[in-house]
Amino acid sequence: MGSPEEPSKPISLYDSSSTPLLSKPDDPPPPPSPYSDEPDSDAAQYLQISYNHDSRPFKDLPFSILFVLLVLATFGVGIFAVFHRNTDYSSLSSYVYDSDSTSCVKNASLTHGLTNWDPLSSSSSFLKGLTWTLVVTLILSLPICFSLLWLLKNYAKQVVYASLPFFILFPIFFDVYWFVACTISSSCSESFPLVYRILVLVFILLVIGVILWIFVANRHRIELTIQIIGVASDALSRNLGLFGVLPLLTLGLVVYYAPIVVFLVFARLNGKIAAEESDEVYSCVWKQDSWVPAYYALAILTMLWSLTVMVESQVYVISGTVAQWYFTKEDSTPKRVIRSSLRNAFGPSFGTVCLSGLLICVVRMVRTIVDGARKEGSGGILNLMLRCCVNALLSAIDFLNKFTIIFAAITGESYCSSARMTYELLKRNLLSAVFVETISTRLLAGIIFVLSALYAIVACAILKAVSNLGVDAYFVAALAWVLLILVLGFFVHVLDNVIDTVYVCYAIDRDRGEVCKQDVHEVYVNLPISRNHRPSSMITRTLGV
Template sequence: MGSSEDPNKPISVSDSSSPSHSQPLLSKSPFLSPIDSPPHNESDLNQFPHISYNHGPRSFKDIPFLILFLLFVLCTFGFGIFAIFHRNSNYSTVSSYSYNFNSTSCVKDSLSSANWVSLHASSLIWKDLTWTLVVTLILSVPICFGLLLLLKHYTKQIVYASLPFFIIVPIFLNVYWFVACTVGSTCSDAFPLAYRILVLVFVFLVIGVIVWIFVLNWHRIELTVSIIGVASDALSRNLGLFVALPCLTIGLVAYYAPIVVFMVFATFNGKIVPKVSKGEYVCVWKEDSWVPAYFALAILTMLWSATVMLEAQVYVISGTIAQWYFCREDETPRRSIRSSLRNAFGPSCGTICFSGLVIGVVRMVRAAVDSARHEEASGIVNLVLRCCVNALLTAVDFLNKFTINFAAITGEAYCSSARMTYELLRRNLLSAVFVETISSRLLVGIVLVISAIYTIVVCAILKAVSDLGSYSYIVAALAWVLLILVLGFFVHVLDNVIEAVYVCYAIDRDKGEVCKQEVHEVYVHLPISRSQRQSLNSRTVGV
């Protein structure tokens, strides 16, 4: 809409005589002021490519990283199979071996006894726990879809109705815990009154900080409501994602299962050897020297696979949303999820592996830096090194923010996607690190409110119809964890939809088109990049 370009046309260098670039960007839209229009000039038009969704055949990108990932997987499975066939069956009977001074080795006793510890759990607790989790899992599906429909049609009402609960629920839980602990003799004896008051006051201070954050960002609530509404509408038009994405997660779990089995059997590779302990010879199990290396390989493969799957989900979401965004109003994209899956695990598989590797390395380095910060490492050198590492990690996050979204739309390689995304946002005065972060916090708050209310209801029902006693709190807490996981997945998907729509909106601005008017009406109010605005102002003054 607003362009005669063929939607099936892949990326190509734009023609400087194109009508879409001969006028001020989005001049047809009443929502942009002159300062919001990106400073295109003739050199920019000749230098930067024409960006659109690539419907055509895509070439394979970043193949070395795909080969490296497959090499990790093959080595993990290969050595795992070797571990199964090379295992030592004496591992389970190591306690029946004793040291023989004549042969100076460990030999198996002729008679051995084993002590079996019987772990008895109440069948009533397990029955109630099982039924509670099953019902929670079943109810989580309509809760997610109901929340999506409410956010689509009544976003403002849901957000403003949830805001008071961000304060009421923590206050209720804080007071309830304090009163219950004071009344209960066991808790009151283990937790003195002075400490209970201290925790009570501390929680109220945290609640006060939350209120202060809301007051400070109140002017952005209205924009956040609109962004969530637009993203919910986009997601509701692509409900097939709620089938494809959980299937990818289930596939990851099924992929993890044999690796876990391999790691278990790897511990069976070794032998029983004598060892001096407290002046006496005892028989212990000694693993083969290659077992720790295999554990490291398996753990690295699992971590890399997890980040690859996360990036694959982002890729599928972005590709599906982009096809919906760039299609005409009177058309419905066909097989958009299938084509996104085919591109993700086909031509762009190496790009996804590259992105997963980058994210995995960044998280591991950041975890190492955080752990070193809590140790006694001090001195100006360590401080400077931590600052440099943090700056480097921040720069990588900055470049990686929308890279996989752009790759899903265009089919470009990882490095070119990172460069082109940065240039795209810079040309259009859009921030590469800010979409509207408060929307994620609001969504998380809504999820916490819903899960807290559900947990309170579950706990009340369990206390009324069962004889669990204090165990009802544990069962309700586990139901809360399960619902949080499901709703957290919903928030994760909606966050990625927001970012995918943001990249599509940036492409629209860059081409001077309006494919989705309702998106432009909302995203045009996002703050522009301050540094680029300053450069634009200085350029204007110089002219």
């Protein structure tokens, strides 16, 4: 306890006597001096939070074992399905019911052939135009991504303010264009009477007005968000190797999926041809073995869990790589950071990644069930309240899980320990984290929408000038727009994770009273801070009275 005569010290962010962000509210008061011989054990533990470069022990091992067993079971039963398949499935139409033997027998007089049908034979020009457009789009997407990253790093403010008008102009253009085109077209005007067309036009304009109002109401936040995007773009530009590793991980998932899809195809060939009675008429049908539906469920569950594990692995690699860069001194360059993050993600922390992926998989499935129940028309105020509560709970789990896997990538802690320590770390900055997530994500999504739309317009103009596709040029340009927005969406996904990782690293810096990256602190220090959990007791413990 401090002396009553001792004057009160001002509370400063980097004051060594201030309470760390991760301190528990119920911890005993710390001694008045931070250099005491007997410091608080929890506070001392939290002050050591930084990137763990040492050898990490295996965490959450049961979940990695469960995942591996599930994969082995899927592949094992799948291989059995391939060798145990019934080749009679392909000649099912050649079987007829024999009343004498009360079974299905093969009739040699029946032949089963393939129908000569080539729906694409008359559209070779369309296929050629579509193929070349998508190939060129895929090739150009890489320089577009790097150019966008360079622009966001050096001219983030100009890019954002140049894109903001298009957030309004593009929807208005497409809305008016659709209205005029539908009015001119006889078939469209007959399907949609004038009253309905006007209602759609006015409704979309109202939605655009709401978007415009959101921009105006949050104009003071846009400036700060621009600076955050610029800092994150600089961090990503110093770790460009991620753009080579992350697509390879996605490609690895596709290669991993290929045999499972083959197993699912061959699994349906496991069964027999049997007679079935319908309205006193017997026919020959294919009856699958009883274990086939169970294998389908097993394989689909494995694929879903594998997908979320791969997504969380990418987040882990991004977080570990950026954190190593963040906690490295300005005058030194970290080496083999991506290799280290990959080794940790698929080594000691693989169980943590599997647990995180399992939680995300469950959240997605529950959310799908809830949305399905809503579409089925389950009414009532009780059902509405229940859906709102479930969605709020799922969003909270999703939000906490994101920062948990980032913290695990930095420290190598287990999932539960990372979740607890992350909550303690972000408890006083929760609103800031929400701010970082929502505003920056929407701005980046708007920017890539504008770029993709501009590219689609240019592609459509070129196609109409150099090809004879006619109205098909609009469809090809739309597919090019979809492909480019998918690639740029992946870029935004990576940049979003960099923003969150830098935020967690900044919070760790605040907790330790250090400044590892001065430019990051100059921006993130302007974030709003939430101090709504027992501020008086925290001030009391900070002052040591």
